[in-house]
Amino acid sequence: xxxxxxxxxxxxxxxxxxxxxxxxxxxxxxxxxxxxxxxxxxxxxxxxxxxxxxxxxxxxxxxxxxxxxxxxxxxxxxxxxxxxxxxxxxxxxxxxxxxxxxxxxxxxxxxxxxxxxxxxxxxxxxxxxxxxxxxxxxxxxxxxxxxxxxxxxxxxxxxxxxxxxxxxxxxxxxxxxxxxxxxxxxxxxxxxxxxxxxxxxxxxxxxxxxxxxxxxxxxxxxxxxxxxxxxxxxxxxxxxxxxxxxxxxxxxxxxxxxxxxxxxxxxxxxxxxxxxxxxxxxxxxxxxxxxxxxxxxxxxxxxxxxxxxxxxxxxxxxxxxxxxxxxxxxxxxxxxxxxxxxxxxxxxxxxxxxxxxxxxxxxxxxxxxxxxxxxxxxxxxxxxxxxxxxxxxxxxxxxx
Amino acid sequence: xxxxxxxxxxxxxxxxxxxxxxxxxxxxxxxxxxxxxxxxxxxxxxxxxxxxxxxxxxxxxxxxxxxxxxxxxxxxxxxxxxxxxxxxxxxxxxxxxxxxxxxx
Numbered sequence: 182x183x184x185x186x187x188x189x190x191x192x193x194x195x196x197x198x199x200x201x202x203x204x205x206x207x208x209x210x211x212x213x214x215x216x217x218x219x220x221x222x223x224x225x226x227x228x229x230x231x232x233x234x235x236x237x238x239x240x241x242x243x244x245x246x247x248x249x250x251x252x253x254x255x256x257x258x259x260x261x262x263x264x265x266x267x268x269x270x271x272x273x274x275x276x277x278x279x280x281x282x283x284x285x286x287x288x289x290x291x292x293x294x295x296x297x298x299x300x301x302x303x304x305x306x307x308x309x310x311x312x313x314x315x316x317x318x319x320x321x322x323x324x325x326x327x328x329x330x331x332x333x334x335x336x337x338x339x340x341x342x343x344x345x346x347x348x349x350x351x352x353x354x355x356x357x358x359x360x361x362x363x364x365x366x367x368x369x370x371x372x373x374x375x376x377x378x379x380x381x382x383x384x385x386x387x388x389x390x391x392x393x394x395x396x397x398x399x400x401x402x403x404x405x406x407x408x409x410x411x412x413x414x415x416x417x418x419x420x421x422x423x424x425x426x427x428x429x430x431x432x433x434x435x436x437x438x439x440x441x442x443x444x445x446x447x448x449x450x451x452x453x454x455x456x457x458x459x460x461x462x463x464x465x466x467x468x469x470x471x472x473x474x475x476x477x478x479x480x481x482x483x484x485x486x487x488x489x490x491x492x493x494x495x496x497x498x499x500x501x502x503x504x505x506x507x508x509x510x511x512x513x514x515x516x517x518x519x520x521x522x523x524x525x526x527x528x529x530x531x532x533x534x535x536x537x538x539x540x541x542x543x544x545x546x547x548x549x550x551x552x553x554x555x556x557x558x559x560x561x562x563x564x565x566x567x568x569x570x571x572x573x574x575x576x577x578x579x580x581x
Numbered sequence: 582x583x584x585x586x587x588x589x590x591x592x593x594x595x596x597x598x599x600x601x602x603x604x605x606x607x608x609x610x611x612x613x614x615x616x617x618x619x620x621x622x623x624x625x626x627x628x629x630x631x632x633x634x635x636x637x638x639x640x641x642x643x644x645x646x647x648x649x650x651x652x653x654x655x656x657x658x659x660x661x662x663x664x665x666x667x668x669x670x671x672x673x674x675x676x677x678x679x680x681x682x683x684x685x
Contacts, residue, residue, distance in 0.1 A: 336597060336624025339641070340589070369667050370644070396667060405668035412672035415597075415624035417638075417658070418665035421645035490624070510623060527599050527623075 184356070186549045188320030189255065192280040196320045197252035198483045198548045199226065200312050201499060202305055204258045205249065206231035207272075208265035214294055215260040218301035227305055228498040230563045237266040240441070240457075240568040246275040247442045247479040249283075253499050255312030256282040258304055260297070263289030282311045323357025323448055325548060328477030328485040328500075329429045330363065332470035335414020335490030335508055339425020341526035341533070342488035342507030347431035348537025349486065350450065353544060354433045359445035361477050362430040363453035365395040366406035366466060370420040371427040375452070378435045383576035387438045388452060395456040395466075402465065410491045414508075429488060438577040440570050441476035446578060453477060454573075463567040471495055471562045474502065484547055486540060494518045496555025498563040501547050504554060505540060520554050586627065590642030595626040595658050597640070608655060615655030622678035626658040638663050 188196030204227065206215035212231055219229045230248060232241050249257045249272065257276045261269050269285050276283040284304045291297040329346050331338050350360045368375060372392035376385035399405050405419030416422045436449030445451045455476055456466045467473045474485050474497045484501045487493065492511040496502045506512040509524025516522075521540055525531040547553055586596035586608060596608075602621040607614055610629055621627055626640065632652040637644040646663040656662070659677070660670050675681055 336626070340587070340597065340624070399668050403669070404671050405665065407668075407671055409671060409673040409676070412660055412670060412676040413678050415622060415626065415659070415678060417626070417660050417663050418646040418670055419667050420643075420665060421640060424641045424643050424645060508623065 184545055185319050185321050186545065187317045188324065189252065190316045190318045191252050193250070195252040195481070196318065196324055197254070198550070199253040199499075199501070200255040200315055201226045201228050201253055202256045202258070202308050202312060203228050203230050203249060203254055203499065204260060204301065204305065205245065207259055207261045207267040207269055208235050209233040210235075210262040210265065211260045211288055214288055214297050214301070217294070217298045218258065218260065218305060221302040222305060225309060227309075228561050230498050230565070232267060232565050234567060235265045237268070238567045240570055241565055242268060242271065243442045244476065244479040244565055246272055248475070248499060249276045250279045250281070251478060251481065251499055253483060254281070255315055256308040258301055258308070259283070259285040260301065261285060261287045263287045282308045321357070322353065322545065325353070325358045325483050325544070326361065326445060326481040327353060327358055327544060328361045328363070328474065328482035329488070330470060330473050330477070330485060331426050331429060331488040333489040333491035333493040334411055334416065334422060334425065336416055336425075337414075337508040337524070337527055338488055338490040339428060340507070341536070342490065342505045342523040343425055343429040344533045345523045345526065345536035345540060346429045346486045346488050346505055348533055349540035349544065350429070350431035351433055352537065352541040354431070354448065354450055357448040359448050359451065361439070361445065361451045361453050361480060361482060363455050363473055363477060364406060364426070364467065365391045365452070365454050365456050366399050367419070367423050367426045368392050369396050369399075369405070369423050371423050375427070375435065380434050380436055381576070381579045384435065384438060384579055387574065387576050388435065391438060391452070391454040391456070394458070398456050398461060398466065401461045414491050437579070438573060439480055440573055442479045443573060444481040453480060457568045458571040459569055462569055466568070468566060469564060471497060471564045472566065475563060475565055484544065488523070492518070494555070494560065495562045496553065496558070496560030498561045501553045502555050502560075503540065503543055503547060518554055518558070588629065589640060592642045593639045594628060594630055594632055594636075595638060595640050596629045598623055598625050598627070610654050612654050617655065619657065620679060621657060625678055628652045628654050628656050628658050630654050632658070
C-alpha cells in the first residue's frame with residue numbers, strides 16, 4: 182500500500198505537490214521587469230524563471246514548455262521584450278492547452294517598464310485567486326517523480342550523503358516512484374557497472390554510449406565535470422568524483438535513459454543524459470548545479486535530493502530541494518541550510534540505512550507541504566541556457 | 582580499524598580520513614606503523630601501502646586514477662601525485678584542503 186497525501190490535479194492527469202505561479206522572462210532584456218513583477222508578491226508562491234538568449238534554441242523552448250506545464254505550476258505569466266526570437270505564441274499555446282491561466286506581456290507594446298510591472302502584478306494578483314480553486318485529490322508515492330544531484334562535492338559525498346540518497350531511492354522506487362539520477366559527465370568510469378544494471382542489454386548499450394559521449398565532450402572542453410572545490414575537499418580525479426556520485430543511484434535496476442524534458446513513463450530508476458548531442462557547440466553541458474536541477478524538473482521532478490559536501494545553499498524554482506549534507510564539519514557550519522545531516526554516518530552515530538529512511542520520510546512530508554530549508558529561506562534559483570539534443574531512441578525506454 | 586582512517590574496500594590501496602588527522606598522527610598499516618608527515622584533512626586519502634609510479638589507485642575497489650610518482654605508504658595521495666585516466670583535474674592552490682583559494 183503506497184502512502185497517500187494530497188496533490189493538485191492538472192488536466193494531463195499529473196498531480197503537483199505545489200501550486201506556484203511562474204513569471205517567465207523570454208530574453209535577458211525582460212529579466213528586470215519580470216523580477217519586479219515577482220517582487221510584488223513577497224511571501225506568496227510567485228516565482229521567477231526565464232531564458233536569457235535572444236537567439237532561438239529548440240531545447241530551451243521545449244524545456245520552458247515542460248516547466249510551464251509542470252504539475253507544481255498553476256499559472257504562467259510570460260514577459261517578452263518584443264523583438265527576441267523565443268516563440269512566445271507556441272509557449273503560450275502549450276500552457277493554455279493545459280487549461281492553466283496564461284498571459285503574455287510584451288514590454289515594447291505594454292508601455293515600458295512601469296506599466297508592464299503594474300499590468301503584470303494585476304494579472305498575477307487575479308491568477309492567485311484562480312489557482313486557489315484547483316482541485317486537490319489523493320496522490321500516492323507511486324505518482325511522484327524525484328531527482329537527485331550532488332553539488333559542491335568532496336570526499337565525504339561518496340561515503341555518506343550519496344549512499345544514503347541511494348538508499349532513499351531504493352525505498353521510493355520499491356513504493357512505485359520514478360527516480361532520476363543524472364550528469365553522465367560524472368559517471369565516467371562507471372559505464373560498465375551501470376550497463377549491467379539495465380533492464381535490457383539494448384538499454385545497457387545506450388547507457389554506455391551516453392557516458393562515452395560525455396567523455397568525448399569533456400575531453401574537447403579540456404576539463405572534466407570537476408570544480409576547484411572538489412579537489413580541496415579531497416577528490417583527486419573525475420573517476421573518484423564519479424564513483425562517489427554513482428552511488429546516489431542506489432541498487433535498483435535501471436529502467437530507462439531519458440533526456441531533459443522526457444517524463445518517465447512509469448515508476449523505476451532513470452538516468453538523465455544531460456550532455457548535448459552532436460559537435461561541441463554551446464560550451465559546458467551544465468554550467469552550475471541549478472542547470473541540472475532545472476532539467477530534472479523539466480522531466481517532471483516534484484522535488485530534488487541535493488547531496489553536498491563542501492556546502493551548497495541553493496534551492497530551486499518550481500520544485501523543492503532537500504539538502505543532504507555529507508560532511509559533518511559543513512553541517513555544523515551551515516546547519517540553517519541543510520535538511521539532513523548525513524555526516525552522522527562518518528562520525529559513526531547513524532547507519533546509511535537510518536539516514537536513507539530519514540530522507541525517504543522527508544520526501545513524503547515535503548510532498549505533504551512541509552517547507553524545505555531552502556524553500557523557507559526563499560531560495561528559488563533558476564538557470565536555463567543553450568543546448569542541442571536528438572530525441573531518445575527506442576531502446577532507451579524498453580517496455581518490460 | 583586504522584582510525585582515524587577508513588578502508589572502503591579490501592582491494593583499495595588508499596585510506597580515507599574520517600576527520601582531520603594532525604601531522605604526526607600514528608597510523609597502523611600492514612607494513613608497520615607510520616607517522617603522518619603533514620595534516621590530512623577530512624575525506625583526503627593516504628596510501629595504505631607503497632604504490633609504484635604508473636600503478637592504478639583503487640578506492641571503493643575501483644580505479645580512480647594513476648600514480649604519477651612512487652608514493653610511499655602513509656603519504657598523502659592527491660592531485661600532486663596521481664592523475665585521471667580520462668580528463669585533467671582543475672584545482673586552485675587550496676587543493677591541499679588546508680589553505681585558502683587562489684590561482685596557481
